[in-house]
Amino acid sequence: MKTIFALSGVVIKELYRRKDFYVLFVLTALITLVLGAVNFFNDDRIVRYLKEVCLLLIWVSSLVIAIGTTARQIPAERENRTIFPLLAKPVSRWQVILGKFFGCWFACGLSLVLFYVFFLLLSGTREHQWPLLQYVQTFALHWALLGIVVSLVLLGSIVFAAPSSNATISFIVVLGILFVGRHLNTVALQQPEPLNSIIYTIYFLIPHLEWFDVRDLVIYGQHLVGWGDCLLAIAYAAVYSTFVLAAAWVAFRRKALNL
Amino acid sequence: METILETKDLRVEFKATAGAQTKKLALKGLNLKVQAGEVFGFLGPNGAGKTTTMNVLLGFVNATSGSASLFGVDVREPIARQRIGYLPELTYYYKFLTAEELLRFYAKIFGLPRAIADERIDNLMKLVELDHARKRPIKSYSKGMQQRVGLAQALINNPDLLILDEPTSGLDPLGRMKVREIIQRLKNEGKTVFFSSHELGEVETVCDRVAIINQGELKVVGRVADLVKEHEANLEQIFLNIIGYQPQLAA
Numbered sequence: 013m014k015t016i017f018a019l020s021g022v023v024i025k026e027l028y029r030r031k032d033f034y035v036l037f038v039l040t041a042l043i044t045l046v047l048g049a050v051n052f053f054n055d056d057r058i059v060r061y062l063k064e065v066c067l068l069l070i071w072v073s074s075l076v077i078a079i080g081t082t083a084r085q086i087p088a089e090r091e092n093r094t095i096f097p098l099l100a101k102p103v104s105r106w107q108v109i110l111g112k113f114f115g116c117w118f119a120c121g122l123s124l125v126l127f128y129v130f131f132l133l134l135s136g137t138r139e140h141q142w143p144l145l146q147y148v149q150t151f152a153l154h155w156a157l158l159g160i161v162v163s164l165v166l167l168g169s170i171v172f173a174a175p176s177s178n179a180t181i182s183f184i185v186v187l188g189i190l191f192v193g194r195h196l197n198t199v200a201l202q203q204p205e206p207l208n209s210i211i212y213t214i215y216f217l218i219p220h221l222e223w224f225d226v227r228d229l230v231i232y233g234q235h236l237v238g239w240g241d242c243l244l245a246i247a248y249a250a251v252y253s254t255f256v257l258a259a260a261w262v263a264f265r266r267k268a269l270n271l
Numbered sequence: 272m273e274t275i276l277e278t279k280d281l282r283v284e285f286k287a288t289a290g291a292q293t294k295k296l297a298l299k300g301l302n303l304k305v306q307a308g309e310v311f312g313f314l315g316p317n318g319a320g321k322t323t324t325m326n327v328l329l330g331f332v333n334a335t336s337g338s339a340s341l342f343g344v345d346v347r348e349p350i351a352r353q354r355i356g357y358l359p360e361l362t363y364y365y366k367f368l369t370a371e372e373l374l375r376f377y378a379k380i381f382g383l384p385r386a387i388a389d390e391r392i393d394n395l396m397k398l399v400e401l402d403h404a405r406k407r408p409i410k411s412y413s414k415g416m417q418q419r420v421g422l423a424q425a426l427i428n429n430p431d432l433l434i435l436d437e438p439t440s441g442l443d444p445l446g447r448m449k450v451r452e453i454i455q456r457l458k459n460e461g462k463t464v465f466f467s468s469h470e471l472g473e474v475e476t477v478c479d480r481v482a483i484i485n486q487g488e489l490k491v492v493g494r495v496a497d498l499v500k501e502h503e504a505n506l507e508q509i510f511l512n513i514i515g516y517q518p519q520l521a522a
Contacts, residue, residue: 014379014380014382015379015380015382017379018376018379018380021376021379022365022368022376025367025368025372026365026367029367030367092363092366093359093361093363094363094364094365095363096329096331096357096359096363097357097359097363097364097377097421097424098380099329099330099331100329100330100352100355100357100359100434101352101357101377101380101381101428102349102350102351102352102353102380102381103349103352103380104349107349266333268331268332268333269326269331269332
């Protein structure tokens with residue numbers, strides 16, 4: 013585990029030493045601040061709408077950080093050839109995969125904490141309400157979702173050589189799953205065989221990212237999701253990520269790396 | 272005497288690339304043995320198979336057939352690399368880290384306890400004369416300084432075998448001298464050094480034994496003094512003869 017955490021530490025250091033993370037954070041914080049400061053006739057609906065926009069912004073930013081950071085991990089190691097002195101140490105390739113995964117996931121978690129704390133402070137001071145448990149559930153499920161996204165992008169970074177193509181494809185796939193994935197079963201019902209079976213198979217194979225989207229808890233102050241359901245969703249994310257990481261390891265395991 | 276590094280009938284075949292019809296045979300049954308405490312020079316022209324051999328030894332490339340082992344352990348096992356240090360030809364390190372952070376990172380990978388890692392980092396920083404710059408990011412270093420960081424990271428685990436890929440390439444005369452001194456020091460400590468180089472004079476000075484490889488085949492292996500005596504020529508002439516170099520005489 014020491015090796016895995018040492019590798020994760022390097023990923024996190026890289027993230028906070030890169031300027032793009034700060035640019036994204038400051039930009040998101042600024043927009044959230046501006047939107048939070050706007051007050052249209054004390055209308056609750058408008059306040060909620062603005063909260064929705066702010067949270068959407070946090071979601072987009074977190075996806076950009078997760079995909080952008082993860083997509084370059086393995087390709088950058090190969091391009092900069094830092095993979096060679098690393099693999100010349102007693103490090104196995106599955107440790108590299110896990111180290112990169114945990115590094116990117118923890119880095120995403122850190123940036124999520126910053127985003128959510130900022131949003132909570134802004135929203136709480138304006139509304140004088142502090143629904144902490146709702147925030148905890150929203151954060152936990154959001155972070156679990158990012159775990160799946162990071163593992164998918166890591167698999168992509170082994171399949172696609174260039175970080176830019178991987179980031180673009182990953183972004184399209186994740187957005188596609190988020191917007192279309194949940195409706196695939198309905199689409200399948202309207203299709204003849206064998207299309208029906210194919211679409212159903214895809215529906216069951218893709219990760220159900222929509223299960224992790226509980227922004228309404230924070231926006232509308234809804235009742236908490238059952239903690240059991242919350243844990244089940246997190247367990248689903250853990251199992252799904254494990255399968256994707258195993259696939260990434262299989263692809264990376266025998267890959268020849270020529271100096 | 273303990274065999275530290277061994278290859279048996281090592282064969283590496285690369286897939287045909289676009290434009291090339293046939294597969295490329297990079298190594299054709301290479302047999303090598305390096306004993307404990309030796310400084311072993313691995314020579315050959317560009318494209319001879321030196322880097323491929325190193326790639327196999329370090330687990331970057333899998334052999335098509337045959338085997339390679341370090342300390343008797345198959346090179347495909349990561350544990351085989353527990354007692355080795357590797358210095359690549361060029362500096363391939365995380366440039367956003369400081370030299371100290373880089374060494375600490377590698378020390379963690381080797382599982383060194385904090386106190387030992389601290390002491391070793393201090394000693395290595397002094398050895399490679401980078402103590403004054405240890406807190407600066409590597410990206411701010413000159414090429415020579417980066418090469419010295421490379422040497423420090425290769426020694427962080429106090430390795431029994433040091434694999435050096437053209438260690439003096441791109442260094443100024445002082446840097447070369449420093450590397451030679453370190454190799455000599457390691458030899459005096461009983462360490463084994465396996466290195467590739469194009470600097471034949473340097474090889475002649477520091478190596479106990481050399482191997483010359485050409486087109487994936489081992490052409491000659493032996494003690495430098497024995498080879499010189501046997502061929503009645505210096506190492507450079509032996510090398511040129513083996514690779515079939517014909518001097519272009521002026522008309």
